Amino acid sequence: MKSFASACLDAAVAAGADYADVRVVDTSNESISVRTGRLEGIESSRSAGFGVRVIVDGAWGFAAASDLHDDAAARVAAQAVEIARASALVPGKRLELSAVEAYVGEWEGPCETDPFEVSLEDKLEVLFAADELLRTEEAVKVSSARLGFHKVDKHFASTVGSHIRQRHIESGMGIVAYAVGENEVLPRSYPNSHGGAWEQAGWESVVAADLAGNASRVSEEAAQLITAKECPSGSTTIVIDGSQLALQVHESIGHPTELDRVLGDEAAFAGTSFLSLSDLDTVRYASEIVSVTADATVEGSLGSFGWDDEGVPAQRDYLIRDGLFTGFLTSRESAVEIGRTSNGCMRADGWNRIPLIRMTTVSLEPGEWSRDDLIADTDDGIYVETNNSWSIDDRRLNFQFATEIGWEIKNGELGAVVKNPNYTGSTPEFWNSCDAVCSEADWRVWGLPNCGKGEPMQVAHVAHGAAPARFRDVQMGVARCSASIGRETSPHEPSPPPTRTRWSRSCSPSAPSSRGSRETASTSTSPRTTHVSPSAPRSARVSASRPRTGWTRAP
């Protein structure tokens, strides 16, 4: 493979490239799903090819192909150069790259048992056992159990002199019980929603997750939701579990600190950022107990690698330190804008896409509280678990999340279950209201295999470490026609009876939650770049269509 990669680079330089890199990528996937007692699908796929990226006349060009022959190397390299020359026709800033050393090396992710070597019978046994137990409770009408595996073998080379081979395997697993009532459907998931929990690991992670061992509890909690009262509305204290907080970090810290968004490269699709270049090392992003790192060296995380897709070595960097905003996620090109070198965040979704700035393992660093002490220290509030819905504006300021389940906290104890909890807020205000983060004992890394970005859309596998944390004065129960916070209700007060005009009923909107802050005043107005590239056919996009998950549909 090294000789093929070298042939690509030589051909690019011969065609006129000032810089070139090539990635040869071979990816295998397997997914198996069981739903309500029947096998829903088994899918195996493999995709191999290479992509050549070049700079000519200060502009990017990229081309890719799936035939790994020497004549393809020359053809694709010439196409990349042709596209770069066309891009250079559009007036704009001539691009520069920050320095990187040449590396020759290998990296391999952790894996004890290759899941692609485990028999299909064993996988089906795990899924059917869990799926059946999910329907322990009568209220659970639909159940779902899924396994997914992803294997990557990648060779990177560049005209800087690097030749790098990296291999890793990812495993994911998840179960969902859907309690179905009249005009309501309430999911409860384990270990996480939206496809389950993912990590760089082998079959051993499936065994450790013990899907069947958790299925009955999940079923019971789903059934509880049917008779639970609606989450009350108003401003209150919220304690957020690690999995939901991982997504909160993703949307309101990870994305706004991506430097390509700040510079405007994503403006027309995913959006920009409320941050500007001058905010670096000056803006208080969060309270002093909040520190957030971007770390590509966390063992077993979806955000880990040896080198990124520009050949920059994996690093650990602070994005927020003791509440102060201290770092962006960068690439070789964008780092020039802040006078730094890249902190290694460029990754591409396969061989036929250009690398983009992506999160690595962007984590809320652990604090000092135990979860039990945190609940005991909270007089009145709501504890929420497991994401159900998410939305955030194009500058990453105003978010609204819904979770699968919540519990009232009264006088330091968890109380009644509440259904349909949601909360909204403004990013800096929210993170500055954080007054407690749980410790290493409750901290874990949550893999998110579906972060969407770029045009054409790319899906990245990223991760976030988080432990439960507490936030004050958060607006909850938005437009849910629920009881107001502070109003006395019986612990098991039923929801309002559903009616056919339920969606027509007008709920009073909650009071505005944003008070504004100086961080919100900036607007990104820097020069934009426009990607000019062929798109996937509609048929291909259709097969990948998912709800706009910010992750898969955006942004």
Added chain:
Amino acid sequence: MTECCRAAVSAAEIAPEDPAFPGLPGPQPIEYRDRAHGATGALDAEGRARAVEAIVGQAAAHGLSAAGKVEVSDAAVAVANTKSVDAAMPVSEARATVLAMGDEGGSGWASFSSADPRDLVPEALGDEAASLALRSEDARSLEPGTYVVVLAHEAVAELLSMLAYAGFSAKAVAEGRSFMSGHLGEKVVSERITILDDAASPEAQGLTFDFEGMPKRRTPLIEDGVAVRPVTDSYWAAVTDTDDTGHALPAPNSFGPLPLDIEMAPGDGDIDRMVGSVERGIYVTRFHYVNVEDPMSVLLTGMTRDGTFMIEGGRLTHPVRNLRFTQSALGALDSVESVGADRRHVDAMLGSALAPARLVREFVYTGQPW
């Protein structure tokens, strides 16, 4: 190919039998459409770059920055099975988007979607976005509340697409997860609303057969406000004992059948008359990052983006900062007072949508980011 077939056969041998599986469908006549226009040849790398230059130039001429894309594709899809299904069709796509941005927070959006790139007029697209951006500079804040809204085509397309995702699949209906579950034949929204899926219509751009090689049938979903039916594929048609509308996605998938060429029937409204009829309300160009909080009422939350304006006394008076809404799509469809006669083809989350503008009496805004 051989390795691929072996893997499929091996998996099928191990998989437990599904008694509900009706078998693969046999061939059906397909109404093909000529939707191949050699898009990549008509707009090569230099042509795309020149189009970008012309689009962005409109923004630059007004001191604005701009971002967006020009993309083209030519593809062919073929579906065949051992029961003699043999469907194949080439399709072209050309898409362009532009977001123009001003120094004072103004932003304007314009998009283009066609099977033929020769329909693209880059200067006009750039001008539309730039004009909107200039007009939306120095936006003012607005208190959350329930407002009358005029939704432009792209905003309506977004709501249609979310409705399709949440409720128009026979799988969701059969599992009790759709607003249609148990309510087929009932009035669910205003009688002004008719929604259908029609891949063979002159305005549609994609394939006219599904991924089982079945013809995509024109399927009324909501007719005069009444829930008619969801779309099906061969499996969910058999499970629900109805006919196959030809809306299968590539197998296997967890979504079930979905409508990818959804459209809202036109009314007799006009967007200027809609604005003229509003004493106090909001004009919305498009939405951003919409997601479903409750599938049964299709309760959505999302933001407005790139051209939100206050309507006062029947005219647009000033730009408004982006707003967060938390609103049932069904509720919004139930309070529609006017549907536009003019429709636009919009690239949507699921395939595409053919959408008119719409006047909605009650739309709930729940917050503002700054």
